Amino acid sequence: MNRSFNKTARRTVLSSALLSTALSGVTFAQVNDGDQIEIEEITVTVERRSQSLQNLAGTAALFQGEDLKQLGVQNLTDLNGRFPGLQIANNQGNVEVWIRGIGSSNNTELGDPAAATHLDGVYVPRPRGIGSVFFDIERVEVNIGPQGTLRGRNATAGSVNIISIKPGLGVWDAMAEVEFGNFDQTTIHAMLNVPIGDKMALRVSGFSLDHDSYLNNVGPVDDIDVAEAENNLGFRAHFLYEPNDKLRILLTGDYVQEKGTGFTGVNFANPLGNGIAPSEIKNPRDVIAAGITPILDTEHWGAKIEINYDVGPFNIEYLGSYRDLIYDFEATTPLSPNFPGVLETLGPLDEAFDNFSRFQSITDSESIIHELRLVSKDDQRLIWSAGVFYFDEQQFSFLGSTGDRGLFFSGLEFNQPDTDGESLSFFGDATFEITPKMRLTGGLRYTDDKKTRFGVNSRSVFAIGGENFSCCGGVRIGTPGFDFAGKDRTIFNPDTGGDGFVDDQEILDFFFDGVAEFGARDNVDDIFANGPVFGGAPFDQRPDCLDTVSGDFFNCPADGKVSFAVPIPGQIAIQNGRIDNSFVDWRARLEYDVTDDHLVYFSVSTGHKSGGFNDNVPGTEGLGPLNPGGANNNQFNADTLAPEFGEEKVTLFEFGSKNEFDVGATGVRLNASLFYNDYSDLVLNSLLSIAQVLEFEGVDPDTVDTETGGLVVSFNFNASDAEIYGAQLDGGFRFPYNINFDWSFLWLEANVQNSQPIQDFRFQADVAPDEAVNQSIDGRRLPRTPRYQLNGSLSHMFEVGPGTFDWIMSAGWRTKQFLTIFNSIDFQNPSDPRLRLDDTVGSFLTLDFGSGYTLSEGRVRIEAFVNNITNQEREQALLITQFDNTRFFTRPRTYGVRLRLKS
Structure with missing residues (x-):
């Protein structure tokens, strides 16, 4: 190998190919011409400026857009497990990114991700729908470790930046592509690049994707569709204007629509509770469906302006953006996965399949970003940048559920019409060349x-019911045709009379205000059409149920009288809260070139994730106890408690070395790093009852009535510290004849430290008070942290006839991991843990293959791919509560072919 070729180009290509690991494909261009090897230079913007990835004194991953496509990658979540330490999950439509065990499952309007997602440099606070922007993509960059000074807001784990292809000046270009695959998948992708004179250019692209569900309804009600069918559409337009060599203006607009049946997961509580282990279930995607067909409707669009101006000694960069997200998902979760005898475990089948308990989740987010940076030229001894970042987000959020066919539960509603977030940062970062071989970097950011x-x-x-509930109980709510009022609710304080009490009519008024349309078989609207109905009157004077109650499920008592029909006051809490956090992040790094091809570095960097407040809970008075004698007249306490939680902090220490050398005619790359993360004030997200929350806050839960105390809410709290440490190795071999092998290995330890005892939130206090108690999690392993992770890829390119054939085989291996902080421990039965508490994901190996044939000087290309060859059905997210063990799986085996035509 000729050692004289450009060092920067070689470092860039070799590192990027490896760091793509499982799907690196052809991230390089390598052509043999005697002893000379020409390598196309590939750069990244990990540190907000273009540089070689091999010259970066830190750890990052690069995924090239064409390589993603070649292996059948459809969206952001398909990157899950394709680089050691990186996990991306779809949790009921939420895109959750975890890097080396640091992430967040707090997906409410109160939460923020711990790994910041960016689209063309724009911070995306709610990444729902962002998974489908994977068309006309140049690359995806993943920054490992806290990015407090560089990427700013909520980047304690790192950041993900999806970078699209920009317009080319003076270039006419067009592309059309069609893909067909299993599950009746059809994908269409098109692009057009149009020059406008020699100073302007327009690039427009679009795609559509349709496929059937990855779940199979094998239950007796076969006219219900199930989750994981997709019908997605996307468009993007870039307009570039470069009037001279000093000014560059880029305007961007993008739109993504995701429809289909969304993501419900599969609740394994039924088989696990009946002693059926997951390994005994032949296909976890075969489910017993009931209720309604899930309906997903997501629209995510944005507009951006980016201005770069060269003023001589430095550049001025401005980025302004607006993003708008509307996510609306309504669904019922399948009753159970399929297993022998499953129908016998569901109880009376006419009741099980005539139950329309449902939920609806809505997120409406509008965000504005302004960022102004002053950036030095790269050819100076001191390279620096400084700027200001401003972020503003306004949200409406809604979560509603109905409990059809229930006696004492009819539904929950979380309705938050006004949640505002604002962030302001000032930052600076500089690298000084101490000697031609040694550089010192420092950065500071105030937020x-x-x-x-x-x-x-x-x-x-x-x-409702007969006398003494001896018969006939049953309330119907949520049957076909039911619709929540959602954003159209007008009553938020139930005390409309303003007297400090909530009577029965006010409870009814509040409930009815939250319903836009009752279902065809609902009976609550008929029962309470004329106001509250009570059972306190003498039995022979009570209303005739034939005149009061209509609809099925409720059968009148033999004497035709209603013994008890009353709205029982549950918990109604005003949701007011405010939090104001400020913190400083910094970084310091020393790097040294031992030779031109050998770099060593040591760095320390910090990152913060903002704190916040929880759902409000009643104060010690709460809603007063039920008055069984008639009118309830419950005292309403609007001054409720909003428990707060503090910010998280991560400090990363990293020592690394990057090296390149030749062994004969083979180019070799070998990089290594040791790292230690000091993780402080880790925030856990849990589902707790009001009674558990009050106990956690030091309030006697007995001061709140039983109905109020049983309400389950999402609760966040600073639970512990943690330490995360390990080693990462990566390497690559560039053999003659365009044969390439890349690999990456991670050893990771991630354990809880200094934990306060936390309540076992897998149990509900009003159902299992002996188990919903404080337990120690000291020494527990953080979720999503396999101890060993290995990725590798083998690729080859060669000429065949009039064209060029290339192929890539990639593999990824993980040891076992846990998906909750309790690590599958059953505290009451440690030697024989109940299956319902199992959160273990066993070790597994995935294989992917892609190939392509290119001819007519690149104008025609045919590709074929198989993704997840071994059809591994592994959990990527898991929710365990008193009644749930809901699992969300990676995509099953998919395969397809595509044809691409270019001008």
């Missing part, structure tokens, strides 16, 4: 984060 919220949550409880 002030604010968040406020107004809204309400409630639990609706109704009961």
